[in-house]
Amino acid sequence: MTFTALRSGGAKLYAKMGPSWLAGAIAAGPATMASLLTAGTSFGFALLWVVVLSAILGTFAQYLAMRLGLRTETGLVAAVERHLGGGWAWLLVADAVLAAGLAQLVIMKGVADISATITGIDARIWGVAWALVLAFGLAGGGYRVAELGAKLLVSAVVCAFIASLFVVPIDPSAAIAGLVPMMPAGLSGALVVAGILGGAVHITLITMHSYTMRARGWTRDDTDIATTDIVASMFVAFGIYSLAIFLVAASVLHGAVSPEGLTHVSASQALGPLVGANAKWLFLLGLWGAAVSTLGGNTVVPPFLLADKLGWGTTVEDSRYRLLLAGFALVSAVGPFVGGSFFPLLVLVLAFGLVGTPFAIAIVLALLNDRRVVGETPAPWTNLGGVVLICITVLTAGSFVRGHLSTPGEPLSAFVLVFAAVLGTATLVVLGLAVRTALREETPRAATQ
Template sequence: MSGETRHDVRAVARGRIGERLRQMGPTWVAGAVAAGPATMASLLTAGASFGYALLWVVVLSAVLGALAQYLATRLGLLTEAGIVAVVEDRLGERWAWLLVADVVLAAGLAQLVIMKTVADVSAAVTGVDARLWGVAWAAVLAVGLAGRGYRVLELGAKLLVSAVVVAFLASLAVVPVDPAAAAGGLVPTVPGGVDGALVAAGVLGGAVHVTLVTMQSYTVRAREWTADDYGLATVDVGASMLVAFGVYSLAIFLVAAGVLRGEIPAGDLTAVGAARALGPLAGPAAEWLFLLGLWGAAVSTLGGNTVVPPYLLADKLGWRTDVSDGRYRALLAATALVGAGGVFVGGAFFPLLVLVLAFGLVGTPFALAVVLYLLNDPGAVPEPNSRLANLGGLVLIGVTAVLAGRFVVERAGGGLADPMTAFVVAFALVLGAATGGVAGKYLRGRPA
């Protein structure tokens, strides 16, 4: 066992479990974003459209999601700086701006669709026009985040993610699961066609997403963690992404596969249709219970997603990334208010949520390549990655690139006349070339 591994094991073993739970935080914010309405929609769509066939992706998403957050956390702890500042210092300004653009596009699209989800669900519950709810939620978000900052976000994330996990676990207890069919779903295969590739990319994109990877260095800084908190940070990642998010994902997927299996085409699933999954538990109240769960996940994710573009933009511009800097507070408020435009996005929010995650996955291999490059740069970190961590990082990049590439190829199969398809293909080509560029820089810089 290496000295670094022994240090990790001792660090994780120290301290009481209760104290650890109270101290945890940054990855729970990432977990709140991951366990949001887009992930819920992708998991429900996967189970409703393809039965247990994509169970392997669900399991893999929790494992790879935890690995991605571990690598991002390690970078934040060892550099004690935001990822954009480190990229600019070690790779250059153009690379830093490219990373910012990648995140802003992915998070911005997600912000609009998640706000549409929050407003539409609020309207369904109250009967008040969704456009009014969009404005109201944008104002609440702007005032809350700009006024209180990270701490209120972290507390809300812990409470909402925990509540949603418990709700779906209760549903799973009364839903029949077919063990043989579920075991078959552990064999890697992607159902043919655009829908299969889209849903598989959406499920993985819920856990391994460019916004989650890049926000981690800033939330670690907000908690003022350093390399001395390595053990606590490792527990934080494991408890939030591997355990809480993994249980959440499995519960939702297995409920959908058990109740809705193969009954609803991927593009036709609605909130009302998805609520049928809770019928065995809640009966006539299933729709209301589902809407409240969806609402909680959406509100939790909306808050977490809002802080991501301001984090990276402020870091690139040399501002502080907390509410003590008025410019950062203004960025937070502006991001929250711009999100109100989501209520004017056309279409049903369920398929849009799946598309948002698939689009974000396209930009994720580049961010992961940047993190892995920096973790092996002696000028960026005092302790370069172990071989095992590097192997995990390469597997992570490979899996995300393959599923994202499958989605892009299937989407482009019908031609590029659709503006969204043309944009997705262009986005993929630019970031694919950038990922290759990062790999090339690392290989050229390695000692002979």
């Protein structure tokens, strides 16, 4: 086969893929970048194992969501309402909308701040401008505009950070030592670990997958291309993105920039001796591209879920969905008015989203193991992987939640604790229902043998 034929085949495959790239655009965003930069700056190579694990777990979480979406050929919220009840559907919607909404405000703050740094125009003006671009672009073009933008921006950002590895000296022995699992002491370490995992295994990524596949018109017959789509976007593109950023941060920023003083400007300035006077602008453009791609992908999630719960269409052909999409985009203009540095805020919202993620995974597993929903139960290794995924996310999110137990009177800590208690209880109940369903189905089968 000639190089031209290979290139043509690769281009055709790239064009066929899409739904998981929108999830990858959210995962490979400024929040994940902030977590990775904070991890490398604070702990050197010690958390490399978390970076590798995040790509693996993120890929598997999307695989579970893909299996359920293709077998039900409906939206996740509609499937939950039909088979578990309206109350569970509303709880899933509230969980996802809250996580995506908080992330939207902080991501918009980041996009506006970076735009202000590059242009000198006030960030609040940029917030309004970007909100209008989102509202008109997504409400007018719908899913295809978001998908195309995600694929182009994620590909460009991944290439940019791969290039950085060629000019950054990496200590191989220190990097290999970082593959040995360890958890840094204190709330800051738990927050960073939760932030890294939360970037790859997040409720918004899991809940949106059935809707993006429906927008593409994929059915059960498209399982092979859907699997390839996930591996290419989450494991390959997102994995390389995460590794490149982390290795650069651990090699260059660790010891050169304090974790407390880490900002998009200080991070870019630390790269100056390596890549020259244009380091700041190269870094800011990479961060800007990641932020814009995430902003577009994240904007479509709450409208997908709310429209599905209300029985509306989930494409711009339904004017009600279009209004939801435009409204959520416009509300994000509030982001630049949020106080604080957006790097720490990004890590916090990822960790917060991780708290609500085990519930979404439990919902997916419960439906996948109900023959009335999918007609066939998954292979044992799939269920084992799902249980491991829940355990890891619970343990990681639990470390973050435990850090707030010492300050239950503070509004943020109280909110995190209540949120964790509600979603933790709901996760246990859903898993209990799944086990009961499995036993009920196994009993008649055993009686006939």
